[in-house]
Amino acid sequence: MSRLFIALLSLAIFISCSEPRKPHALSSFEYPTKVDTNDHEITLQEKRVFEITQDKVKVDNLFDGARMNGISYLGKNRYEVVINPENAPINPSPWYAFRIYAEDSRTIDIELEYGKARHRYWPKISKDGKSWTRLDSANVEILNGGTRARVQLDISTDTTWLSGQEIINSTDITTWAKQFTSVDNTSFKAIGKSKLGRDLIHLDIHNGDTDGKEVVAVVSRQHPPEVTGNMAMIAFIEEILNDSELSKQFRQQYRVLVYPMLNPDGVDLGHWRHNAGGIDLNRDWAYYNQPEIRQICEHIISETNSSESEVILGLDFHSTFSDVYYTIADSIETVMPTFANDWIGQIEEHLEGFNARVSPSGITSPVSKNWFYNEFNAVGIVYEIGDTTPRDIIKKKGEISAREMMKILLARK
Ligand SMILES: [Zn+2]
DSSP, X not given: OOHHHHHHHHHHHHHHHTOOOOOOOOXXXXXXXXXXXXXXXXXXXXXXXXXXXTTTEEXXXXXXXXXXXXXXXXXXXXXXXXXXXXXXXXXXXXXXXXXXXXXXXXXXXXXXXXXTSOOOSOOEEESSSSSEEEOOGGGEEEEGGGTEEEEEEEEOSSOEEEESSOOOOHHHHXXXXXXXXXXXXXXXXXXXXXXXXXXXXXXXXXXXXXXXXXEEEEEEXXXXXXXXXXXXXXXXXHHHTSOSHHHHHHHHHOEEEEEOOSOHHHHHTTOSSOOTTSSOGGGOTTTOOSHHHHHHHHHHHHHHHHTTOOEEEEEEEEEESSOEXXXXXXXXXXXXXXXHHHHHHXXXXXXXTOOOOEEEEOSOSSSHXXXXXXXXXXXXXXXXXXXXXXXXXXXXXXXXXXXXXXHHHHHTO
């Protein structure tokens, strides 16, 4: 054989082994039950100051994240506040948040009326909208089989905030995300606009070149009241961005695409569940009818196409009644078949007293975790935090989760 022939043969073998990566494109996916994610009408709450003239007490919903549909006088220092959802049918998770002030100090009773929905969020109070205290159980009474809650409050000329959870609105998350642009090549930008024109913000975390760097995608706040999931995401991302050797090494080897506020309209409008299109965004990851989901999916695809890389892990942070991981069933082969169990096992080992609840399922619904699998063969995991999980545990768990993920992913290299 001539040298030229051997050279050509080895070139041919080399080319056939390193087949160019097939670019991804936005694909629609079929699921057993099709969900209609075309726009459904929503009702906006009237934003204003409401006054109880008999007692000279004022209440307002004039801030982003507020929800209060009306107030009426029940008797001296007793008021009913109506809390309505943005539309129906809807997952019954009544979100409320408003401010109260009076001409003098007094103790009042507020009865939160949810219609048919049951009370979910334990009341928190604040003087500044930033630091919050859980109301004592002596001051809260659940009535009417859960569709009404009575809250006793001391109010004064100072503003008292009353809310179902701490307020983290789109401005708060934007301010948070912007502070990290000094870490390596981390960048912050808006990748598009929500239905009502709010920024869809994004953090791109990595060090050095993005070419070929495998991607971890992180999303949160599809569902507006799910603040505890957002808190876990914050702790998780901050751990990846700190200056430990582990985090530095990780940012060298991997890229993290973060979409920390997927539903800024719903969050700022104080929605119970949906976006401004009246849709549960976590049912649109196959149809892309809603601008938030369409643009985020397009962005993930275009970033991985231009860097010739793949998403290997997609994490979606939510809140529910208790901490749980929704994973993809073991029988479904992903790009990292043992990751979910290894990772959750390590979190359990490092977080004292923590017994993880894991709920595996097939690929049967148009939710984010299934999109990561269908589009990239990636591991998709929904990271759910309980509504009442202590805030220090949420933070600790978020940090441990990030460290253990980074260790496992670095060990692959
Ligand atoms: Zn959720």
